[in-house]
Amino acid sequence: MDAVDWCALLTVALAAGWLDAVVGGGGLVQVPALMVLLPTAPVATLLGTNKLVAITGTSSAAVTYARRVGLDAPHAFRAGLIGVPTSLLGALTAAWLPQRVFVPVVLVSLLAAAAVGVWSVRGGTGGGGPRFRWPTRWTLTAVGLIGYYSGAVGSGTGVLLVALFTAALGTGFLQGSATAKAVSIGTDLGALALFASLGHVLWATGAAMALANITGGAIGARTAIRRGAGFVRAALLCTVAALVTKLAIDHWA
Template sequence: MFEVSLDLALMLIAAAFAAGFVDSIAGGGGLITLPVLLLAGASPLEALSTNKVQGAFGAATAAISYARSGHVRLRPQIGAAALSGLAGLIGAMLVSVIPTEGLRYALPVILIAIAAFFAFRKGLDDTDRVQRMTPAAFTAFVVPLIGFYDGLIGPGTGAFFMIGFVTLAGYGVLKATAHTKLLNFASNIGGLAGFAVFGAPWWVMGLAMGLAQMAGARLGARLAIRVGARIIKPLLVTTSTLLAIRLIWDLL
């Protein structure tokens, strides 16, 4: 039934649950699932494409959970989501063409800077702050850039969207997290469409992991809604730091 043995399937399902929980709060769920998929024997392309299958379930569940709680209105985000999905598709289609080594060297530095920003910057809470970019400019420039990154490389996309909302759109931490999820779902779907052509994802395993992602995302979103920045900030710092360490390990 599964593309792997039962024990590996159970390991992947457990990893997907944990990833859904973490990703619904702070992003970075790919930090958990991608290494486990590779450990289970997936090729890099199979791992990336299967990760898109299961990640879409978690992002969609989190988006719906935040919308139902009143923290985000999904309808006004449709245009931005379409751009994010298109950019994710283009990134996935160009993954074998564009050299990404330079970006891979820069990403750990960026992630460590992000972790330090949220760890030491005072006043970051659930209160909205000064807007540095209009919604139209944010949608036109920031959304497609991050969506393209998701299709091209992937891990950390949710964290990048969330940080963009906080630092540029002026959103509070919980509001930023809520607005991230539909865009992350769209970039996942776009990336999946591209990878499905080349990557031959593990569909059965990806769908099983997707169900686990949904359960983890529902639990994580509920916790974030109840606790807000008090849980989002430390988890974001932790996931950004671990993702940076993982990228440095891969480079070495």
């Protein structure tokens, strides 16, 4: 990569860390950007590198949320334990799927997760009471499915978890986001372990991006706590639409 590509990757990592902390879904920006800037790398390698970057920014944001908002520790702990093995299974699926099959899957998943993210931002910005509650077993089953998705695709896991917790636990957006960040650490760990064991992580690239991602995550968590997440919706949609369009053109043209 030349200097321009490196600057682009670091800028994307910073923006992804900020977005992930504010509304979730930093991978919606980071994964397609990696595909555009590193077109010759296997998709599994890009997903593994994304996990390395994501876990650092998510951890930074989780600490900030836990200190300033509080954390639903019992639910986060149980859900995180479920997320580790299920995300590992998802990563195993991603590692063995042919790239010609997996790129369209990623594109569709990006758009679907972005749509859920917009819904969660609209529905969960307040701090009010529950709209409805799910039995814990169904909540944890949903976490397992999201964990598998996290390992297999990785993009938009945060927004799916925020949507789940705001609906199932009746939390406000900030409380649901704090729980989602803690659970995301577990899903990222499981997938990263599998990708690393198969050699699907660009360690030097990921480490450089991780520093930018940590910075973005710390700034984003403070932004969300101070201003809420409603203002992010338009930026999220525009960014994802532009990146998915570019990725689709490169893949099919």
